[in-house]
Amino acid sequence: xxxxxxxxxxxxxxxxxxxxxxxxxxxxxxxxxxxxxxxxxxxxxxxxxxxxxxxxxxxxxxxxxxxxxxxxxxxxxxxxxxxxxxxxxxxxxxxxxxxxxxxxxxxxxxxxxxxxxxxxxxxxxxxxxxxxxxxxxxxxxxxxxxxxxxxxxxxxxxxxxxxxxxxxxxxxxxxxxxxxxxxxxxxxxxxxxxxxxxxxxxxxxxxxxxxxxxxxxxxx
Amino acid sequence: xxxxxxxxxxxxxxxxxxxxxxxxxxxxxxxxxxxxxxxxxxxxxxxxxxxxxxxxxxxxxxxxxxxxxxxxxxxxxxxxxxxxxxxxxxxxxxxxxxxxxxxxxxxxxxxxxxxxxxxxxxxxxxxxxxxxxxxxxxxxxxxxxxxxxxxxxxxxxxxxxxxxxxxxxxxxxxxxxxxxxxxxxxxxxxxxxxxxxxxxxxxxxxxxxxxxxxxxxxxxxxxxxxxxxxxxxxxxxxxxxxxxxxxxxxxxxxxxxxxxxxxxxxxxxxxxxxxxxxxxxxxxxxxxxxxxxx
Amino acid sequence: xxxxxxxxxxxxxxxxxxxxxxxxxxxxxxxxxxxxxxxxxxxxxxxxxxxxxxxxxxxxxxxxxxxxxxxxxxxxxxxxxxxxxxxxxxxxxxxxxxxxxxxxxxxxxxxxxxxxxxxxxxxxxxxxxxxxxxxxxxxxxxxxxxxxxxxxxxxxxxxxxxxxxxxxxxxxxxxxxxxxxxxxxxxxxxxxxxxxxxxxxxxxxxxxxxxxxxxxxxxxxxxxxxxxxxxxxxxxxxxxxxxxxx
Numbered sequence: 001x002x003x004x005x006x007x008x009x010x011x012x013x014x015x016x017x018x019x020x021x022x023x024x025x026x027x028x029x030x031x032x033x034x035x036x037x038x039x040x041x042x043x044x045x046x047x048x049x050x051x052x053x054x055x056x057x058x059x060x061x062x063x064x065x066x067x068x069x070x071x072x073x074x075x076x077x078x079x080x081x082x083x084x085x086x087x088x089x090x091x092x093x094x095x096x097x098x099x100x101x102x103x104x105x106x107x108x109x110x111x112x113x114x115x116x117x118x119x120x121x122x123x124x125x126x127x128x129x130x131x132x133x134x135x136x137x138x139x140x141x142x143x144x145x146x147x148x149x150x151x152x153x154x155x156x157x158x159x160x161x162x163x164x165x166x167x168x169x170x171x172x173x174x175x176x177x178x179x180x181x182x183x184x185x186x187x188x189x190x191x192x193x194x195x196x197x198x199x200x201x202x203x204x205x206x207x208x209x210x211x212x213x214x215x216x217x218x219x220x
Numbered sequence: 221x222x223x224x225x226x227x228x229x230x231x232x233x234x235x236x237x238x239x240x241x242x243x244x245x246x247x248x249x250x251x252x253x254x255x256x257x258x259x260x261x262x263x264x265x266x267x268x269x270x271x272x273x274x275x276x277x278x279x280x281x282x283x284x285x286x287x288x289x290x291x292x293x294x295x296x297x298x299x300x301x302x303x304x305x306x307x308x309x310x311x312x313x314x315x316x317x318x319x320x321x322x323x324x325x326x327x328x329x330x331x332x333x334x335x336x337x338x339x340x341x342x343x344x345x346x347x348x349x350x351x352x353x354x355x356x357x358x359x360x361x362x363x364x365x366x367x368x369x370x371x372x373x374x375x376x377x378x379x380x381x382x383x384x385x386x387x388x389x390x391x392x393x394x395x396x397x398x399x400x401x402x403x404x405x406x407x408x409x410x411x412x413x414x415x416x417x418x419x420x421x422x423x424x425x426x427x428x429x430x431x432x433x434x435x436x437x438x439x440x441x442x443x444x445x446x447x448x449x450x451x452x453x454x455x456x457x458x459x460x461x462x463x464x465x466x467x468x469x470x471x472x473x474x475x476x477x478x479x480x481x482x483x484x485x486x487x488x489x490x491x492x493x494x495x496x497x498x499x500x501x502x503x504x505x506x507x508x509x510x511x512x513x514x
Numbered sequence: 515x516x517x518x519x520x521x522x523x524x525x526x527x528x529x530x531x532x533x534x535x536x537x538x539x540x541x542x543x544x545x546x547x548x549x550x551x552x553x554x555x556x557x558x559x560x561x562x563x564x565x566x567x568x569x570x571x572x573x574x575x576x577x578x579x580x581x582x583x584x585x586x587x588x589x590x591x592x593x594x595x596x597x598x599x600x601x602x603x604x605x606x607x608x609x610x611x612x613x614x615x616x617x618x619x620x621x622x623x624x625x626x627x628x629x630x631x632x633x634x635x636x637x638x639x640x641x642x643x644x645x646x647x648x649x650x651x652x653x654x655x656x657x658x659x660x661x662x663x664x665x666x667x668x669x670x671x672x673x674x675x676x677x678x679x680x681x682x683x684x685x686x687x688x689x690x691x692x693x694x695x696x697x698x699x700x701x702x703x704x705x706x707x708x709x710x711x712x713x714x715x716x717x718x719x720x721x722x723x724x725x726x727x728x729x730x731x732x733x734x735x736x737x738x739x740x741x742x743x744x745x746x747x748x749x750x751x752x753x754x755x756x757x758x759x760x
Contacts (some may be wrong), residue, residue: 072431082431114606117566121600122619122666126588129288132618136609160420164428167390179419181307184316184394 004199006168010126011195014172017085018153021092022100022145028209029097030141034118038112051105061093063158066091069161071192083164091158103147107140108133173199182196240361244425274303275477278315278323280394281314281354281421283464284308286441286478288497295493296484297487302477312392318342324472325481326385329394329464330353338514343467344477347486348496348512351463355397355443356454358435364452373406380406381492383414385434394462396481399437402459426450441498441506478501515553516575517542517674517706518563523572523583525558533558533730535572542673543704545696547721547738549754554727556710558759560676563593563708596623599667603679607651607659614645615651615662618669637669638662641695657688658671664695675699677709679717698712714754720744726750 036048051092066110068074070082070090109132119132156174160192161168165179173196242246259378284306293304307314307323311330317323319342326343328334337343356366358373371377378387388410391398403410403445418425422442429436430448439462443452454460466485468478484490493507498506518540525533540546548556561567563574565586572583577597585713599619608615616634625633638644641661646654654662654715660680667675683687693716699705699737715739717724724741726734734741734750742754750759 002431027232051709072433073365083428115608117602118606118608119618119622120566120588120595121598121602123596123622123670125592125593125622128622129588132608159422163422165419166428167419169416171419175419180393181313183313184314 006217007192009168009194010171010173010176010192011199013170014174014196015086015199017088017159017172018092018149021089021096021152022032022149024089024093025096025100025148026145028093029100030104030134031130033096033101034108037105037108038044038130038133041133048105051098051102055102057095057098058157059155060094060157060161062094063091063161066094066158082162084162084164085139085155085170087162088159088170089134091162092152095155095158096152099148099151100141100144103144104134104137104141107137107144110140114184118220146204149203153199154196221503227494228327228408240342261438273301273474273477274304274305275324275472275474275481276307276317276322277325277327277481278307278309278313279305279449280311280314280329281308281328281423282329282395282439282442283327285421286439286498288441288494289509291497292485292490293326293491295489299444299484299489300477300480301421308392310393311397317449318467321469321471324469324474326467326469326480327485328396328467329376329462331463333394334465334467335396337467342470345468345469345482346447346484346514347466348510348514349464349466350509350511351461352507353455354395354460354462355438355440355452356435356452356460357429357438357443357450360449360451361432361433364435370452372402372454372457372459376406376410377408379383379435380408380414383412385432386410386415387425387429387432387436388415388417390419390421391420391421395422395437395439398460398462403505405459431483444498444502446476446507461490464507465514486513515542516664517577519574519575520563521575523562523569525555525567525569526561526570526678530683531730533562533569533727537561538725538735540706540708542706543700545700545707545709545720545721547717547724548710548727549711549714549717549724550727551710551734555730559727560600560678560708560710564598565569565595565677566600567580567687568635584592596670597672597674599670599672601660601663601667601675601677601680603682603733605659605663605666608655609652610650611639611647611665611683612649612651612654612662616666616669619666619747623670625670637665640668641665641699642691643694647715657684660688661691664692669719671703671705672735673703673705675705677707679710679712684711689716696720714742728753 007196036044036051047115066087067082069076070079072080072082080088095175115133115136119129124132137141154174156178158177159172160175163172163175165171165175171179173192177192177196180186180192279289289306293306297303298440301320307317311333312326314323314326314328315333315337318326318337326337327349334346338346356372358366363381364379366375366378369378377378388399418428420428422438423446424447425436426443426448427437428434430450435453441456466482468475468482472478491511494507494509495505498504516539518636520535523533523535524531548559550556558567562569562572562583567589568586569583574583574595579594581591581594590694602706608618613634617630620630620633633649634645638647641673643658643661644646646658646662651659651662664680681692684692696707696709697720700707709720721738723736724738726731726741734747741750
């Protein structure tokens, strides 16, 4: 399939925004989720419930909150980030971090029993212990990242609100689909939808291949 | 593992709620309030409207967002016993809905697109219903000097010359088409970093103009219904008038009901309601009744 | 000289006292056997010493320092933990190569990359598995995995080695290799070794002294020969003769 340059620009921006958001989300969510999975402290149950709740947060709500924060009349208005790709990254980070943290937590808890004491008795410091168990739980964490990627790139409500769907600036695949639909260009909307599907498929199969290799290696 | 077990039912119930909310608004989120109010009206009537007594009105977001339909549709439903489902979308999509036979009546504001719709044989019984006016709004400082311009085209020319930030809807809606026609009139092909295309509805575009301290072209109804720091910088120019048309979709399976709705809009009762709408809230009527068979 | 001494130790699980030790000392350079019926608290004792389990109360004098076991955090106990090796009955192998598994302890201690390689290979040679360095650890047989677990605990040359029923599920061939390694490192490094075992013959073969634990108490403690010949208390007699139902 060949597209006009406009469409490539839109696809490229979608990938850029979501990949950045996932990378930042992983930097925050994986250590946080691993910590939650491995250590107990007062108030942990409440935080776990909050993380699980945030995993199901409606993206539009995230969008509204980020919008209000970044608005010119809001607390972070002076940064002038509203209607920029950065604002979309912020919204998506808020969206995917709880997912990454929650899925890391359960992946880590699954491996915790077997590896915690082994690592500890070999002399792992608390941080080394977290790193070791995260490495052991990597298959589960990767599939969590794939799920988060799919959710972020196919999300429309939040990016529409905080990005603004500005042509050549913040228009991504999902917001372009909405626009084409509203203008009655159903074929164009469908075409973009197929690209979205293809991107999701590529990413998931890429990640699944990784997971599958892990699984095969275990069985060998 | 324990917390997961506690959470699962919670998440499930959230999911079910979410799904329920989705199915309640099949077309567009904006259509939800209207549907709610029409179901209410139907419930009040002893004889509930049968399914073949339901018609779909495809219209632009402006009539929906301004609240005009919240007044007109219940009045029509009470009078006729016909239930009206409102799908509020951009003019482009509304006309597409008509072409595909997914709507029975169109209420839109883009004269050239309407004429094409009728001449291509998709529509019959086209009427002028009313008009409202467009405004050029912008930051109070008015860096481009729009207030001292004589015409809308002159105002646009000044914005382009100063390269002052301008936000276009860019969504092929009636308002967008109007804006494009004014640029054409001014002999300017707007392009550059100062000209942003939001691809969104009027409300969102106004919000963006407010955030970015930019100029934009808006319909009066949507502008008055929002509390923003933008100022009206030009109004009343002839090219800023915005006529609405109502058209019956030729392929409709319910021509009688569709015709009844049209008759109501262009008839005395409807015209009177249109003329009064907005007076108590904004101190002036947002739409000027102007019924006329084309 | 004592390498390890425990005092006033109380371990509770869900309110039930499962181990109570008033005082016990271990001399440096000896091999100790810990024997007793299942559920007596043998493994718990080893886990408490390795700081894997925090007791309700108790203090430990180890490697010349005193620690309050009930108040010790992971980070604070780390210097002590790093001087011990521990092998569990069923070792967990990390999903990495055999080499990486054995190198783990050295990497945790921040050892130089260049220094790690010869030490890992030496440890693998000790357990007779140097050819398996590149193999994935999760593909090893049970006996091989247990030998790798031993190499993994020995590679950083801890002065104290804790073995929790390490040969319980091994075949005679692997048991023989395992015991040979234990004896070798005891002779070459004077490592103090505590081994929990069900295998009384093994205890007789390997150990210098034995502790008999029964119902959460150390009932008997002494030279292995004396414990097995003159068996003082009735419980120990019953246990050794197989009359005790475990």
